[in-house]
Amino acid sequence: MSEVVLTGVVKRYGPVTALDGVDLTVPAGALTAVLGPSGCGKTTLLRCLAGFERLDAGAIRVDGREVAGPGRHLPAHRRRIAVVPQEGALFPHLSVAANISYGLDRADRRGDRVDEVLALVGLAGYGDRMPHQLSGGQQQRVAVARALAPRPSLVLLDEPFSALDAGLRAGLRHDVREALRADGATAVLVTHDQGEALSVADRVVVLRSGRVVQSAAPSTLYREPADPWVAGFVGDAVLLPAVASAGAARTPLGTLPIAGPTADGPVTVLVRPEQLRLAPAAGTDAVTATVLRHDFHGHDALIALRLADDTRVTARVWDSTDPVEVGAEVAVRVDGPVRAWPAMPVPAPAGAANPRPVHPVA
Numbered sequence: 001m002s003e004v005v006l007t008g009v010v011k012r013y014g015p016v017t018a019l020d021g022v023d024l025t026v027p028a029g030a031l032t033a034v035l036g037p038s039g040c041g042k043t044t045l046l047r048c049l050a051g052f053e054r055l056d057a058g059a060i061r062v063d064g065r066e067v068a069g070p071g072r073h074l075p076a077h078r079r080r081i082a083v084v085p086q087e088g089a090l091f092p093h094l095s096v097a098a099n100i101s102y103g104l105d106r107a108d109r110r111g112d113r114v115d116e117v118l119a120l121v122g123l124a125g126y127g128d129r130m131p132h133q134l135s136g137g138q139q140q141r142v143a144v145a146r147a148l149a150p151r152p153s154l155v156l157l158d159e160p161f162s163a164l165d166a167g168l169r170a171g172l173r174h175d176v177r178e179a180l181r182a183d184g185a186t187a188v189l190v191t192h193d194q195g196e197a198l199s200v201a202d203r204v205v206v207l208r209s210g211r212v213v214q215s216a217a218p219s220t221l222y223r224e225p226a227d228p229w230v231a232g233f234v235g236d237a238v239l240l241p242a243v244a245s246a247g248a249a250r251t252p253l254g255t256l257p258i259a260g261p262t263a264d265g266p267v268t269v270l271v272r273p274e275q276l277r278l279a280p281a282a283g284t285d286a287v288t289a290t291v292l293r294h295d296f297h298g299h300d301a302l303i304a305l306r307l308a309d310d311t312r313v314t315a316r317v318w319d320s321t322d323p324v325e326v327g328a329e330v331a332v333r334v335d336g337p338v339r340a341w342p343a344m345p346v347p348a349p350a351g352a353a354n355p356r357p358v359h360p361v362a
């Protein structure tokens with residue numbers, strides 16, 4: 001298990017600054033996801049860690065040993081860092097066992113390490129198969145087993161599930177996480193898929209324009225995003241203009257308690273769709289809204305609403321067997337406190353795989 005520390009890492013390609021002073025600690029024995037929109041520098045970060053790129057500034061230390069820094073660049077093959085690419089990692093003419101033992105020292109080849117890592121990824125007994133006799137998901141499992149086999153300091157996973165269909169992806173990423181945990185590996189998963197990062201990682205690092213915007217546990221990231229952009233990037237977000245005063249925000253959804261300290265004045269407020277509660281409008285003095293759309297998702301439904309002042313918001317309802325009719329008037333209540341930030345323009349989360357609405361969804 002190795003801790004990896006990046007300090008002030010800068011990487012430029014000509015006029016493009018792909019990494020712009022990245023400070024980051026990858027804890028030993030944990031899975032850290034690096035999440036960000038297209039072009040934010042995820043692949044560059046991974047390539048710098050692996051040793052495929054030279055830094056323009058800053059340093060990378062693995063267990064306190066500098067592998068990259070001013071005047072220092074340890075080549076990739078001496079870093080003990082394994083990479084699991086998106087697909088096509090296996091040698092087609094070698095069996096599964098030979099693929100895994102390739103690169104292992106003699107002792108490990110003769111021992112049971114190959115069987116051990118095959119069992120870890122749920123493929124015990126598959127050693128004699130050839131890669132073409134495996135499904136895409138099984139091939140990725142072998143690629144993970146091969147990465148783990150030499151007990152590297154760090155495993156880098158470069159969107160390893162992106163070529164697989166959605167149903168397969170969910171099961172595989174869970175199994176891969178368990179395999180990494182069982183082996184005590186330190187791993188970095190690069191992904192642009194918010195759901196993937198939140199569901200598998202112990203820690204998520206959000207990159208934007210070559211900089212770390214936030215590094216936190218998945219639940220903290222979702223509940224306490226650093227700014228409105230992160231709020232919209234990691235989940236559905238209703239962002240409302242409001243005025244803060246004495247710990248509460250005056251919003252189009254009523255006056256709502258703010259979580260955490262916020263200076264009085266204009267703010268942007270975050271309400272998660274699951275915080276909105278709907279009820280029959282008749283006879284209440286609550287905020288009311290008109291139902292514009294009802295999107296059924298099986299496990300839940302998203303209800304697009306228009307408030308009396310024309311503000312659009314979206315509610316997530318769980319009991320989707322009781323659909324709220326389009327055109328109906330409903331009473332809207334907000335459950336729990338909201339987050340608020342001093343009002344400022346919100347950059348759009350351009351290029352996200354599943355772009356999240358930063359402005360009220362409707």
Ligand SMILES: Nc1ncnc2c1ncn2[C@@H]1O[C@H](COP(=O)(O)OP(=O)(O)OP(=O)(O)O)[C@@H](O)[C@H]1O
Pocket residue numbers: 013014016017018036037038039040041042043044045192
């Ligand atoms: N070899 C290169 N030469 C010039 N510019 C590059 C090179 N590689 C990356 N870049 C630029 O550096 C920036 C970061 O690219 P990078 O590939 O790291 O982003 P990314 O977050 O991995 O994107 P994606 O999710 O689309 O793969 C982008 O502006 C990209 O165009």
